[in-house]
Amino acid sequence: MVTLTIDGKTASVPAGTTILEAAQQVGVRIPTLCWLQKVSPTGACRICVVEVEGVARPMTACNTPVKEGIVVTTQSEKLFAIRKQVVELLLVNHPLDCPVCDAAGECDLQNICYEFNVTQQPFEAEDVNPPVINGWPLIQQVPSRCVLCEKCVKVCHETVGSSALFVNEKGDKSFIDKHLELCEFCGNCVSVCPTGTMISKTFKFKARPWELTKVPSVCTYCPSHCQVDVNVKNGKVVRMTSEEGSTVNDGNLCIGGFFGHGYVDSTKRLTQPLVKSVAAGWDEALTLVADKIREAGPSAVAALGSPRLSNEENYLLQKLFRVAVGTNNIDSEARFGALRALGVLNATLGLEGVSNSIESIGNADAVLVFGADVTAEVPALDWQIEKACRKQNGKLVIANMRQVKLTRYANTHLNYKPGSEVALAGALAKIIIDKGLAKEAYLAKYVKNADQIKQQLKSVSLKKAVEATGVSEALLVEAAVYLGNAKNLALIFGADVSRSEGAEDKVLALANLALLCGAIGSESGGIFPIDEKGNMQGLLDMGVAADLLPGLKSFSKSRTEFEKAWNVTLPAKGLDAQGILEGIEKGAIKVLYLAATNPAVSFPDSGRWRKALDKLEFLVVQDILASDLTEMADVVLPGASDVEKNGSVTSLDHQLSKLGKARKPVGDAREDFEILASLYGKLAPKAPPVVLASVIAEIKQLVPAYGKSECCGGAQCRHAVRSRFVPAVKSMVFSEIKASAAPAAGLKLLSGKILFHFGTTSTFAEGNLVVAPVAYVEMNPADAEACGVKDGDMVKVTSAIGSAKGAVKVSSKTQAGLIFAPYHFAEMNIQQIIPAKSNLVTVQISKA
């Protein structure tokens, strides 16, 4: 510790602390303008100058580390004069357009002028400011308002890692410019801008800051659940903000959080119930649904829940169907991914999701991102990886069939061939064992069958692995050494693994690797199976799955417990999503209830789903946006968006947060909970009325994890339902995995998520559509040439089960032999050519 004196107060701080931070600790406020806690100090504005005894010039507090025994003065006439003059200089040629500047009222420059009583302009100079930049999508840049604090540049480079922004030109002509092709449109530059230089085009001229009501909530576009404030004016959501310092995401957002809220005010919002596409009253619609359900009988009814719904809604949904209807035909899209990963990780390791917090990734000393475009799937994980591997000394290994954003920062990119995941993970494991890097003490303590599996993994043939993966032995060794040397490894895997054919084996192969590296249970890092959907963990925790009851309990094993709690007899079995599909096709399922989910676009084999939906006797769609699906529905029940409801959601890392209801649902639409509760009343008229409080109480009682921690009552209350996973002694097992057969030859198509969209919802948000308006098929130049197509050509992509059309985007980001297509767009509907439980298919390309 270093001891120093600041304005007569004694501060004792760790070495390396800056004078500014030390002053904050003893309650001395030093004025700043360019300083931003979450990035490295810039020292641009010079407003934080302080005097240090014995040093003949003022030092800037923000970037000067403390020294033992120094005596610092933060307020003096001399310092005031310097600060004031600096502000006067900042105002040279600053436009007096505060009345129409979006930042007015929340402008740091205004505040600092006020603080230093800057009322006159003693300096003048020619105005050489470059013109306003209007050409960037979503963000306008007004150079004349810029104080060149570089906060935007630093957040862009250091926190987000897109490194799009830079200072261009010399001298007073300097301005913030952008490599547009690198921009992720996260809006963080707008958030951190102290003036009105970086302006959100979607917010511009919509409101004065003081007119806004800020309602604390979380963004549920992805499962990291960034804490946000929904900014509402006259019932309209005009922007999303997030506070630096006090939020789990430290004020950072991605395109979804910042620009993606437009869907809530989309013209496609459903505003009233529809029966056969005709407006109807709620009672009429709900009575019809209840009648049809009763008419069909429990075994002919099925429901699909959604990670877009809150915990309480999902809980009520499964209870509605299990208890009030009496069917266990309830499932969700988790069946195609998240549940597959969870199933095997739970069985072998006892995990109930990720093993550690998202922030813990930021302190890992190596990160392996396997089969995930983590930037797109859970952007907040990307920011932690930036911290671990760029600001600290972590090593980054990316195993991906494509070049993703993070590849540019990777120490090693394992560009494996489609279908070779098991071989790749096995090879890495073998090298770690062979090099003596396996964490032996850890294995001995926590793993039941360590020796056995080590023997098996040792027998892996590196030569075969090189052949299967297409990755050189040198790269495999390099990556394995990085992973093996890590004390705290974060192993993250995503859609390319858990939604693919043979996902279970791939997940187990990665679990083996994580065990060898001692990653499960370590202080930082851990194993992170990720799924891109907002409330996926909550959906699973609430038991929306044919084989799971609330609390991730096995349906078959815990049925009696719940029968007792609910005072019913539950059906012995139920159909999962695939079973429901087949049931519809066979005519066994007659009524389907879709709660905020669209199998005809989002699910693999969506074309088959679409056909099946046509066969139903009765289709109920509870959703918020009009689509082909709602047109097919017999009854449409308009629900509420996240900003229009109360309830809770659970993040990827088991943090329970409350949604903030910022306004009423649009038109006659209702909160989804209310819809389900009403239906419950109709189907079980004798049951006591269902209210939110009773459901919350029931969840706490039946799902122990949700029962132990109390909500603090604060608007941004966030508490862990599960803390860091600590394995019990000898509780985990290695799994033997047989090498999978090499996939059939031929061009492959991979479907997946892109950074600019979230499920199908964001395709209704104007902000997202500005930067990603349509689907495409991304092809390697070699493949494009072989297929005789060029950039922009419309092509038909045909697999054994269907075909889809889209424009070609030639890019070397995908390897030769692999085509990538985003799945978000209903128009292209790429999922119709992807078979069930897969995300990859052999295709042929022809010109459309």
Next chain:
Amino acid sequence: MSQVIFSSWGRKVVDNRQGGTAEAEGAYQKMPVTFDGSRSWGAFMGWDGIIVTDPKVDVVAMAAEYAKRVQENYCCAKCTPGKRGTRVMQDTLARILSGHGEEGDLATIESIGDLMQNCKCTLCMTSAVPVIDTIKHYRNEYLSYIRGERKPNSESRYVDKLTAPCQDRCPAHIDIPKYVEEIKDFRNEDALATVRENMPLPSVCGRVCPHPCESACRRKNVDEAVSIMVLKRTASDYEWKHHHNPPMKPKPRKSKTVAVVGAGPAGLAAAYYLALEGYPVTIYEALPEGFGGGMIAVGIPAYRMPRHILQRDIDIISALGVEIIYGKRVGKDITLLELKEKYDAVFLAPGAHRSKPMGVEGEDKGYKGFLPGGIDFLREAYMGKPTGMGKKVVVVGGGNTAIDCVRVALREGAEESVLLYRRSRKEMPADVWEVDGADEEGVRFEFLVLPTKIIVDKKDQVTGVECVRMELGEPDASGRRRPQPVEGSEFIVECDTVIPAIGQDPDLSFIPEKIGIDITKWNTVVTKSLPLKNPKGRDLNDPMGNPLSRTLITDLDGVFAGGDAEIGPLTVVACVGNAHRAARVIQRWLEEGKAYLSDEEILEDILSHVSVYDKNEQVPWLDSVARAHQAEIHGRERASRKNYCEVELGFTDSQAVQEAERCLRCYRVAMLAM
């Protein structure tokens, strides 16, 4: 005889405007009286004041121009006083010059100048110094502009240059503050691009450079120098440790061709910059493939410069389109004249690979165990050939090569490795850290010892060296105390191998005598230079005694020379700087038929002669962060047999950022009125 009219340089005012012949000390005395041997200069403006030698120079107009150039060409805009302050200064001066100024403007400039003392770096901050000096000392001239009595009629041409103490002292003139800041900003790729602008062998000079820059680091005036060299390594390692391809793209291919003799630092550097300009370059290298790099390869052992990393730098140069023909010795496999015929220009960079004799009795007898020389020993060891070394090795010399020899001897299996040096440890020309490294590895040092005779047995096998003890007398020309033998102190150091490592010189036998290329008495190639003389009429020379400003063309048209064979045996970085300049001159010669230096290059030479660094400058700064040291493998095992693993390990990324934060960014702008 030149006369200073006015000088405020170094904060000492010499004013001869009203007559008088007061002498200006310091900078002025180190400057040439003419800019390039023919054109005279009238005033100099820079970080430490102004020097006026021609009364006709319009000092006000010059100050206005200086402020303009600082703001428009150099100000990085990364702090408020700099970005806006220099703009206000520029515009205020321009207003005065245009006759629209007011007397109060002078106070504004002075007040802005004061505020600029709070700049983030010293670029704008020091630019206020000469401007304020002109206001202080040329106030009447300003007032006559303000009163409208005077109009600008200056015919002056100005040459300016952005520099920094470190950048000036670096023989390759790398923009050090820029790349250090880029590392600080987590932009290692940008940092490497900056390094490469003047240093195509970044991994080499990030490891084995004697880093003269650090001896001119202004941070030294606060506490210790910034670890500039290791930061360069950080940037360079980042690229290959992330498998990034270097971003350089050569310009479209040109038709004129260049041959380079020698794939050492000079040859590679010239080839690199010529290739980037689009010239097809062919390098002729005497050693076989796999041993490119010249003295870096065969003179610097792999534990200091890992071979694969050096090879990567060479491969990058090849990838730019440079053809390297290995195993072809010019003068033997192809003649210089043939090269001259075949190519439009020839650059001679053969290096200095011939060991100098020791001058000791018995050295020319061909004794077994008496090896030809240090550099030969290192080369054989590097190439994996038998070195002829035994078990008890004595190396004679005090330079880096001698140290490399004792350390390599251990790695080649010597049981005893002894260094004999005739002066004391303090006087050793070898880098201190190299000497310490040898110490740690178990090398035995015998200081103040002069070998006098090689002792052999009947089979002419070396068995020892007879030596005499020395004591230090008066300082000689180099400033080091001259060693003198102590009578009767003879003794014998037992050994089976003696390696003389007292220096090397170029082997220029491939240059035919009558070809028209002149050779100095130190056996280096003579190149053309500017006849620069100081006010006292003395020639301006570089620290090696060569003329300060050289075009690097030999007396034979189309043939240029550089590197150790032109400078004299020096350093990698000196060879690179010299070859980079040669590349630019060669391009001018190829395109314009003239070999000349640009004004900026001449100013660069003048500045380096003046020295931008001032060790006596008081630098007010809080010394709260000590210099970082890179990790290193310790213990004698690092020098075990055949262990050529790298000893120094570089910084971690976060360590590098922290070290880069220590940089004071000591930019300065110099401007000369012609």
